[in-house]
Amino acid sequence: MQAELKKLPSVDRLLSHPVVAGLVEQHGRSAVVEAIRAELESARGGILSGQTAPAIDRLAGRVRRRLEVLLTPTLLPVINATGVIVHTNLGRALLSQRARQAMLEAASSYTNLEYDLPAGQRGSRYVHAADLLCRLTGAEAAVVVNNNAAAVILALTVLAQGREVIISRSQLVEIGGGFRIPDIMAQSGAVLVEVGTTNRTYVRDYEQAIHPDRTAMILVVHPSNYRITGFTAQPDLPELSELARRHNILLVEDLGSGTLLDTAPFGLAHEPTIQESLSAGADLVTASGDKLLGGPQAGLLLGRADIIQRLKRHPLIRALRVDKTTLAGLQATLLAYLEEKALDEIPVWQMIAASPDRLARRARKWRSALLDLPGLTPDTVRLVRTVSTVGGGSLPGQTLPTRALSIIVPHPDAVAARLRAASPPVVVRIENNSLLLDPRTVLPSQDAQLVAILRQTLAGTAGG
Numbered sequence: 042m043q044a045e046l047k048k049l050p051s052v053d054r055l056l057s058h059p060v061v062a063g064l065v066e067q068h069g070r071s072a073v074v075e076a077i078r079a080e081l082e083s084a085r086g087g088i089l090s091g092q093t094a095p096a097i098d099r100l101a102g103r104v105r106r107r108l109e110v111l112l113t114p115t116l117l118p119v120i121n122a123t124g125v126i127v128h129t130n131l132g133r134a135l136l137s138q139r140a141r142q143a144m145l146e147a148a149s150s151y152t153n154l155e156y157d158l159p160a161g162q163r164g165s166r167y168v169h170a171a172d173l174l175c176r177l178t179g180a181e182a183a184v185v186v187n188n189n190a191a192a193v194i195l196a197l198t199v200l201a202q203g204r205e206v207i208i209s210r211s212q213l214v215e216i217g218g219g220f221r222i223p224d225i226m227a228q229s230g231a232v233l234v235e236v237g238t239t240n241r242t243y244v245r246d247y248e249q250a251i252h253p254d255r256t257a258m259i260l261v262v263h264p265s266n267y268r269i270t271g272f273t274a275q276p277d278l279p280e281l282s283e284l285a286r287r288h289n290i291l292l293v294e295d296l297g298s299g300t301l302l303d304t305a306p307f308g309l310a311h312e313p314t315i316q317e318s319l320s321a322g323a324d325l326v327t328a329s330g331d332k333l334l335g336g337p338q339a340g341l342l343l344g345r346a347d348i349i350q351r352l353k354r355h356p357l358i359r360a361l362r363v364d365k366t367t368l369a370g371l372q373a374t375l376l377a378y379l380e381e382k383a384l385d386e387i388p389v390w391q392m393i394a395a396s397p398d399r400l401a402r403r404a405r406k407w408r409s410a411l412l413d414l415p416g417l418t419p420d421t422v423r424l425v426r427t428v429s430t431v432g433g434g435s436l437p438g439q440t441l442p443t444r445a446l447s448i449i450v451p452h453p454d455a456v457a458a459r460l461r462a463a464s465p466p467v468v469v470r471i472e473n474n475s476l477l478l479d480p481r482t483v484l485p486s487q488d489a490q491l492v493a494i495l496r497q498t499l500a501g502t503a504g505g
C-alpha cells in the first residue's frame with residue numbers, strides 16, 4: 042500500500058504533464074490545482090481501499106473531467122417538454138425578443154436609471170415602468186419591487202403594521218416555496234383576523250370583524266393554485282369595496298398572476314385582470330411580473346396614488362428594489378401590450394395561443410426523426426391527445442388541449458433521468474408508464490436539439 046501511495050505523482054509533476062499544462066493555459070492555475078488535489082485525494086482513497094495507483098496519463102484525464110465539472114455553471118438552459126407553461130421550477134416566463142434586447146442594452150451601457158436627463162440631476166428608478174403600468178391598467182400610480190411576495194410584504198408592513206387585516210379562511214393559503222399568507226402577515230407585524238369558513242364567507246363575516254380603530258384593511262388573495270368547489274361562497278370585489286369604503290379601511294387584492302389579457306378566448310377560465318380588479322374597487326393590487334404577464338421576475342403594486350406614495354417612502358422599499366435589467370425587461374414587455382402585440386411577441390401568450398394542429402405537426406416531425414431507432418416502432422412512438430397547463434399559480438385545474446409525443450420504453454424513470462442529464466437537460470412528463478413530450482413549451486428553435494438528444498438517449502434503451 043505504501044509503495045502504491047509513493048507512486049502517486051506530486052501536484053507539480055501533474056502540472057507539468059502536457060494535458061494538464063494545456064488546461065492551466067486555458068483555465069488558469071488555481072482551478073486546475075484544485076482539480077488535481079481532489080483527484081490525488083480520491084486516488085489515495087482508492088489505494089487505501091486496495092486499488093493500485095493510477096498512471097499519470099489516466100490521472101491527467103481525470104483532472105480534465107473534474108475541471109469540466111468545476112467550470113460548468115450550475116444554472117443551465119433546460120428544454121421544457123412538460124407542457125407546463127409558467128413552470129416555477131424551470132424559471133417561469135420566457136422573455137420576448139424585445140425584452141431580452143432591452144435587458145442586454147441596460148446591462149451593457151450606463152443608463153438613466155436614477156438620473157433625470159432633462160433636469161441633469163438625480164431621478165427615481167421607479168418612474169420607468171410606472172407610467173406604462175398606469176396606462177395599461179387605469180391605476181393612478183404604480184411601483185415595482187423584486188417579486189410579488191415582496192409586494193405583499195411591503196403592502197402589509199406599510200399599511201397594516203400593528204393593525205388588523207381581515208381575510209377569509211378560504212384564502213389563508215400557501216402559494217408555494219414557503220409563501221404562506223399567515224406567515225407573511227406575522228412577518229409584517231400585521232394582525233391576522235380570520236373570518237368565514239373554508240368554503241363559505243359572506244360580506245357580513247367581514248363586516249362583523251371590522252373594528253373602528255384596529256382594522257387597517259381587507260385582504261383578498263386570489264386562489265392561484267387551488268380551487269374550492271361545491272357549496273361555496275365568497276363576496277365579489279365590488280361588495281367588499283363598498284364595505285371597505287363605508288368603514289374607511291383599505292381593500293387590497295393579491296392577484297398573484299396578474300394578467301393584462303383575458304384568458305377566456307383560449308378556452309381557459311377567466312383569470313381576473315389587473316384592470317378589472319382596480320375598476321371593481323381594489324385600492325391596491327399586487328401581481329407577479331413573471332407569470333401570465335410574461336415579463337421578468339418582479340412584483341407590481343398598482344392603485345391609489347396616495348397609497349403608492351406611502352409605499353415608496355418606506356425604507357423597506359430600498360431592500361426590495363429591482364435592478365435596471367428587470368426594469369428594462371418589464372418596460373419592453375409592457376410596451377408590447379401597449380402596441381397590442383402581446384400575442385405575437387410574448388412567449389407565454391404564444392404558447393397559450395398555439396393551436397393543437399400546429400403542435401401536432403411538430404410532434405409528428407419529432408416522431409418521424411425517431412422511428413428508425415432500433416427498438417422503436419410505430420406502436421411505441423405515438424402522437425397522443427393530452428393537455429398542457431398554464432401553471433405558475435394561475436388557472437388551477439384549467440387545461441389546454443395539446444398533441445404530445447408518447448414514447449413507450451421499458452424503464453421510463455431511468456430514461457427520463459438520462460434526458461435530464463443531457464446537455465441541455467430535457468425535462469419530460471411520465472404518464473401511463475411512458476415518456477410524454479409536449480411541444481407547447483418547447484421552442485421551435487429547440488426542435489433539432491431535442492430530436493438529437495432523444496436519438497442519443499433512446500438508442501439502445503428502447504429495445505431493452
Ligand SMILES: *Cc1c(COP(=O)(O)O)cnc(C)c1O
Nearest residue numbers: 188189190265296297298329434
Ligand atoms: C405567485 C403568487 C405569489 C408570489 O409571487 P412571486 O412573484 O413568486 O413572489 C403571491 N401571491 C399569489 C396569489 C400568487 O399566485
